[in-house]
Every structure is written in C-alpha cells, then in structure tokens.
Amino acid sequence: MENIKENIDKETVKAVAELEGDKYKYGFSTDIESETAPIGLSEDTIRFISAKKNEPQWMLDWRLKAYERWLQMDEPHWANVHYPEPKFNEIYYYSAPKQKPELNSLDEVDPKLLETYKKLGIPIREQEVLAGVKGAPKVAVDAVFDSVSVATTFRKELSEAGVIFCSISEAIREYPELVQKYLGTVVPQSDNFYATLNCAVFSDGTFVYIPKGVRCPMELSTYFRINAENTGQFERTLIIADEDSYVSYLEGCTAPMRDENQLHAAVVELVALDNAEIRYSTVQNWYPGDENGKGGIYNFVTKRADCRGKKSKVSWTQVETGSAVTWKYPSCILRGDESVGEFYSIAVTNNLQQADTGTKMIHLGKNTSSRIISKGISAGRSNQTYRGLVSAHAKALNARNFTQCDSLLIGSKCGAHTVPYIENNCMSAVFEHEATTTKLGEDQLFYCRQRGLSEESATALLVNGFVRDVMQKLPMEFAVEAQKLVAISLEGSVG
C-alpha cells in the first residue's frame, strides 16, 4: 500500500498531446499492469484511479456520479480568456510519473530559470530540487527550514494539538466520516464543468481538520507536507475549521513551477463553523509560457469557502503571477450570522498571459460583512479581468460590502477590465464599490529616472506602491518573497 501511495504522490503527469506536440509521445506505457491509465476519460479510467488509491466504495461511487454528470455538461465560455479547447479524450488522467530528463547538475538547467531562482534568493540545494537535478532530495523543503527532520517535528507538534494535516487520499482512508460529511458540500459535484471533472478524477491534495477550540500552532504550508511532491493536475483541498478554531494555510511557492501538465483544474473547499477563522494565502507562479504564450499552464480553479457558523471568518489572499490562462474566483458564502468574508488579490499578467479572476461574496446571514481589495497589474500584451459578484439574500439584514478594484497598466498594449456584479435583494444591505485605473507610462518612468532611479527600481517602486495594501495581508515571510516575485514578473515590461 505504501508503494502505491508513493506512486500516487509522485508527480502524476498527464499530457495534453494535442497542445504540446511530440514532447509527450514518450515516457508513457499503455500497459494497465503498469501505473498508467488508458488515455482519455471513461468509467474504466475512474475505476482505475480509485483502485490505485485503495479507495472505499463510497468514494468510487461519488466519482462515478460526478463523471456521469460531467458527460452532460459543456465547457463554459463566458470568461474573458481565449485558448484552444482541451481535448479531454487525449489526456492521461492517471499515470506513472513521466521521466523528467534527468540532469546531472545545475549547469544543465535553463540559465533563465536559474537567474530567477537567484533573484528570489533560493538556496542552491533547493534550486536542485526544483529543477530536478539527479540525487537531489525528493522532498521539497522550505528555504528556511531546509531539513526533513524539521518538517517531521512540525507534524508531531500538529498531531499533539489534534490537527489533522495530510493528503486527501490518506484522509479518505483514515478519516472517512469527516471527508464524507464535508466533501462536496461547499462546491457541489455539479457546480461547474471543471469542478465536476475534478470530482471525477482528482489526483490528490490536502486535507486539514482543526478541532474545536484549537488555534493551529503554526502556519500550515504545502512546503511542510511530507509528500509535498506534485499532486497532479486535478488537486483537491478540503479544510475544516471546527468551532472556535483558527488556521492559516499557505498554498504555493514563489519559485517558478514548471509542470508538464498544461491543464490544472483544482477544487478547494473551506468550511468554517461557529467562531472559526480560516486564512488562506496563495502565491502562484506557474509557468506562464514563453514570450509568445506558448507552453504555459491553464489554471481553472474553483475555490470556495462556506462561512457556515455564526461569526465565522474566511480570508482569501492571493498573489497570482503565473499561468498562461488563469480563471478563478475564490469566494465566500456568508451563511452564518455575523460572518465575515475577505478577498485580497494581486494579479500580475505580462507578455501574453490572460487572467479572469475575482471573487464572489454571497451574503445569506444577518449582519454579514465582506471586503474585497483587488489589485491588477497588466503589462506586455496581457489581458486581465476582475470579475466579482456581491449579492445579498432577502434575509441578509444589514449585510455590508466594500469593494475596491485598482488596475495598473504598464505600456500601451495590455488591457484591464472590471466587471462587478451586484445583486441586492435586501433593503438594509449596503454595498460600496470603488475602482481606479492608472497607467504607468514612459513619462512617469522618465520622471523617476531624472531623479536618479534606474528603470528597474522605478518599476519596482511604483508596483510595490500599488500593491502595498494587499501585501500587508500576507504572512510576513510570504510577503517578502511575493514582493520580489511581483517585481521580477514585470522586469523589462516598461519603456
């Protein structure tokens, strides 16, 4: 069983042969006895995945139900992004890791990538892990705590506090009652095309449970998960904060993530019960493709939080700099009376990147409040859309929302769009919306340079000024890295 799990946890690589050409012809076997599912999606594929993961019958049934539903759905096209439609029957949904070309040393790594690592201040040893150099440790470890034993110590501390923090596959086997109670209750199986697909074929992901009254003793980060290797393209996360508990969860990594999977469709579900608080921070820097947008990752994620309990609170903070196409709306359902939802976002697009992102704040309970601060930076020929929904149910007495959307345009070939939807069915609800668009042009840059600032530091200064209020919402160590990341993402985009 350990063996199987190991294989699951390893980089599960599925190719989109159509999109990336010949690269994926190699390294796959169609032999069922090996670790690869047959190409394409069918009931057999799903049975295969479920069997490989040793799942109980109820899990398999759940997946199959989702699959049945998915067959009747069409891919949505309302977002302001354009890309060739993935051919779902040419994807490998479960596969043994494709052999990455093994590198003997960092000398063989793309110098551009190394330069970025250097700028981010990533230690050599971790650079080797990220670049996949032969002999490098198999566990991704944080730059600060770069030893496995430290990670293990953290696990011990967590279990003493009663916190469950494990892979979702493990949770399905070890904590079936919790998973059954909450899985799919925030993002229903039939929610949307990609979420439904995820329900059918999810590869792996994270499970967190914070028991009643427990304040999680540390920031939970995917860094520290023992099996922190790539969880594949259909990641599934479920976080439950029981009454009076608190947890802060960090997802992602500032180091550029290269992944062989072009399509990523994750689902994240958060449940906050009475007086519980969840802070969910994301730094996403997936490969955006080259200057012409070729080869970048499509990131179609469904993230939603259910503020189920009275006075519960969920706060989403995201720094998005990667992916060729991003399509995500981390949202909050403010069901419990006096619950609070927050969304703080920085999205940076450069070259040919496209992002359609924002949030939904659904006010159902009395005296619920929400706050949205979105900072979008577009450079190059990129295109970015903020799309947000704020709604109040008739019973959401005194619901309040404040929304602020700021866009910064760098250069004259990029685009920024703001699409705020407001649905207010409650007389006593108060919604406020503010939006600004600023253009960072050659004139401003010349002004800065006349004062002695180089082009690079002028851009960094202006951009960091623009995103400051959101950066302050990130956990400290994340914020420092994220700030550097934003500057790097925009290098050379002005003038």
Added chain:
Amino acid sequence: MLEIKNLKVEIDGKLITNGLSLTVPDGEVHAIMGPNGAGKSTLSYALSGRPNYEITGGSALLNGKDILALEPEERAAEGLFLSFQYPLEIPGVPTLTFIRTALNEQRKYRGEDEISAPAFMKLAREAASRLKIDNEMLKRPLNVGFSGGEKKRMEIFQMELLQPNFMILDETDSGLDIDALRVVADGVNYMRAPNRSMLVITHYQRLLDYIKPDKVHVLANGKIVDTGGPELALELEKSGYDKYEVAA
C-alpha cells in the same frame, strides 16, 4: 559648469534645436527666455535624456563630462536636476520613500554610502519647513492630488534633498500665485552656491525679479539669438520677441 556646443536635437525627424551653444559657469544663474515653440523645453529634455529626443549633433559637457552619452539616471547622479514644467504623479509611493530611494541610487552610482534614515529625515524636515510643506503631504504619494503650486514646491523640495550641481528650472513660475512664487524663489535662491549653476527657463520677467540672473539669453528658432544682463529681460517684457522671430 555646463558647456553646450552647437547642439542639434530632432524629435520625430523634425529639427527643433539647431546649433545651440551656451556656457553656464559655476556659481552663475542664466535665464533663457523666448517665444512659444522656440525650443526651450526641448533643450531641458534633451539635456536630461528624455527618450525620443534625438541628438544629431554637437556636445554637452557637465563639469567636463559628456553627459549626452549617459542614461537619464546617470546624468541625474552626475548632478543634473530638471524641475519639470508639469511634474508627474507617482501613485502608491510616499513622497519621502521616493526621494530617499532616488538619493540612495544616486549615491550608489557615485560610490557613496546610503544615507541613514534619521539623517535623511532631518534634512527632509528642514527643507519642508523652509518650503512651507506640511508633514502630512510628505506621507502622501508623490504629487498625487497635489495642486499645481504644491507640485512645483515639491520639485524644489526634491531638488534641495538631492543636492544637484546643475539645475534646470523649466517654467517653474507657471501656475504659481504670488505667495507660492515667493516661497519657490526663496527655495531656489537658498540653493545658490559657488559650485552650483542654474538654467532658468521662463516666459516672463516676473520670476527674474525673485531669482536674479547673471545673464539672460533669448532662444528663438532653436538657437541662442541674443545674450545680455538682467536688463535684457526687462527690455523683452516691453518689446516682446517680434524682432527675433522676424530676424530668423
């Protein structure tokens, strides 16, 4: 000291500055006056290195160094400061953060240590009180939402903190009421020093009542067509620029 010889500048292929020569020795203040479209602002942008201002001939030496070969930020670090006719807004960046970052980059270029935060704050407070700039304003993003007069005052404030050795004031008097004009002029005069020189570009004689020039030049059709003492400015105020335009 600034020495310009036979400078030619084109914008989009059109010749604007046409063989301009001018020397401003250390410690002197020279005024440049002239009709609209004479090329006054072009001269200030060409000297400070604005992109698209193409130098097609001549030279400009700042303290003996060929500045035309340098990037704009290098020229700044060599001591060139341009007070903009229309200062730009820098959203999100507090005024003092902006100036301190710029100052430290200049110092780095010159091989000097960074200025400490307390030392910088002390200089900033002194300059602010001389220029009657409110402390609250220094915390706000540079020039964002400032009035025209406030922006001009902020240019002089930056000049005082960056301590350049050659300053170009491009129509610093435009948009100023008489009280603001006096404050700005006092700030400029405070900067006068034996090792510093200045080029004051203006339409009107008014500013020169407050900032006394050593010499006045008339710029028309892209070159210096007349030079005299302060009395030349008074004369121009009466007779206008007609005779120069006809001559050219």
